[in-house]
């Protein structure tokens with residue numbers, strides 16, 4: 001199977017090339033030229049298998065230039081009980097009448113990003129050996145908090161790779177920041193910028209497509225790649241857990257084979273929910289895709305009106321990993337919904353870059369609304385939802401997951417649709433103690449992140465993940481911050 005660019009259909013690359021490059025030269029994103037379909041029998045055959053076996057079945061459809069041994073090596077290296085604190089890798093359980101929380105945060109950094117970023121370094125290594133042996137890959141990352149740490153954890157110490165992570169100085173939680181600035185590993189570094197996530201993401205995208213820097217890299221025997229969800233190697237592992245979740249519900253006798261389920265996802269860069277869309281297109285019986293945003297509700301407006309407009313205030317919320325006004329992966333969806341119209345995609349994204357907005361024609365909007373429903377909730381409603389879930393079910397959710405739970409509830413109220421629904425639970429509540437605590441206790445919230453953790457442990461009776469507790473006393477390696485205009489200089493410095 002080959003991959004094409006959303007901005008130039010004539011581009012054709014292998015999966016390994018798509019993973020190595022991260023982004024196409026003209027700025028487009030790589031998508032499969034045809035989506036593989038699993039028949040009902042093939043899907044049914046996955047029932048009862050381990051997560052890794054399900055992952056192998058899905059990935060082998062997309063990474064056709066990888067041998068079965070290579071795929072097995074990557075998957076078994078990433079998904080195991082050394083890296084994940086549950087043998088099932090992800091976990092799904094019913095919370096409420098008709099909804100299931102799919103916990104995707106049992107990896108080393110306690111957010112769903114680990115599901116992809118534990119695997120990506122393996123995929124990258126195999127891809128490099130195929131496409132550019134001997135070249136050093138320089139991975140640049142823009143993070144709204146969780147990607148950065150997950151990428152660092154995945155790539156630290158991986159031979160032939162170097163990584164630089166940019167994060168918004170005031171845009172991440174205390175725990176997220178601590179996770180990143182204490183990261184060890186000679187080949188990785190971290191840099192705070194004075195700006196928000198969109199600034200970091202735009203800066204990184206501009207550096208990727210800068211011909212001068214690219215020439216310099218080539219001279220040094222290096223090349224850029226991306227660990228953000230613009231990289232196909234980030235997205236494809238995420239399709240797996242929707243296939244795995246559906247088959248797990250059958251194993252748990254919650255649904256019968258063929259029953260349709262909806263999926264609700266707390267959304268920022270549109271990677272996670274796009275993976276659910278791909279799972280649906282592959283043949284998993286998924287109905288509505290419920291796209292949940294926080295107060296930065298640019299996607300809600302887009303799904304409801306067809307107009308994407310980033311010219312609006314940017315809010316810092318209690319769900320920082322969704323504080324995004326430019327959702328990169330929407331580009332892939334629009335490419336598919338427009339019948340692979342690369343010219344239209346170029347025009348929309350040129351308009352987004354130039355004036356900050358674009359509007360899609362009504363036929364595309366109808367297709368969009370047939371598949372997706374958009375809603376949003378603010379910090380107060382998210383906190384009330386954390387409280388309610390804890391009170392009613394003894395279930396403690398993080399603020400991102402709470403946004404999805406609330407929007408799911410709004411969806412049911414508005415539509416009366418009582419289809420069983422998988423809600424993506426994207427982070428451990430312990431990553432966001434400062435916002436979770438006030439929702440579940442009247443006790444004053446201590447300033448120290450480890451005292452917060454201890455208080456949450458007392459209130460919830462649930463132990464904090466070991467990887468977070470272990471941060472206590474770790475030396476801080478990265479301090480200070482730079483202007484966003486200095487990002488290029490910072491990258492050049494690292495390359496020297």
Ligand SMILES: *Cc1c(COP(=O)(O)O)cnc(C)c1O
Pocket residue numbers: 111112113146147229266267268269270271272273321322400401426427
């Ligand atoms: C990254 C992230 C999201 C948003 O996911 P996208 O794939 O960017 O839409 C939601 N919740 C958490 C905890 C995250 O880390």
